[in-house]
Amino acid sequence: MGEKGARLTAESTARAAQLVEEWQSLGPVTSKPMFGGHGIVHDGSMFAMVDSRAHVHLKAKGEHSRVYEDAGAVAHDRMPYWSVPAEVADDEDLLREWAKRAIDGLDR
Known part of the structure; x- marks a missing residue:
């Protein structure tokens, strides 16, 4: 998802930990x-x-992808993942709703 050859950063590690906590x-x-x-x-x-x-x-x-696209998200070119617009990423409740939508759409 990031740039080719990108290395793990403290910033991405902290953001992932924050999301895991918020999405419990x-x-x-x-x-x-x-x-x-x-x-x-x-x-x-x-x-x-x-x-x-x-x-x-x-x-x-x-x-589900149409909802993301309508909100300004951008599709990844090789995987079924969409960027999260800043106004969604900055709103904890809205981001949780989007995460729930992603979970609900999982093929299991």
Whole structure:
């Protein structure tokens, strides 16, 4: 999700830890280092990523992706993840709603 060859940063690690704490109300949420950032996992399935710059990306397909696109999110070119616009990322409650949408759309 980040730049090719990006290294894990303290900023991305702190943001991932913050999200895991904030999203505990959504169920078993954990994170793990990957791709120079962190994958955020719900009950064993990855639904979000924090890149090396600490930007949040959420997984979405179908109707869920249209909601993200309508709000100004940008699709990743190779994976089903969408950037989170700043106005969403800065609003803890709204970001939790978007995270729940990503979890609800997981293929399990």
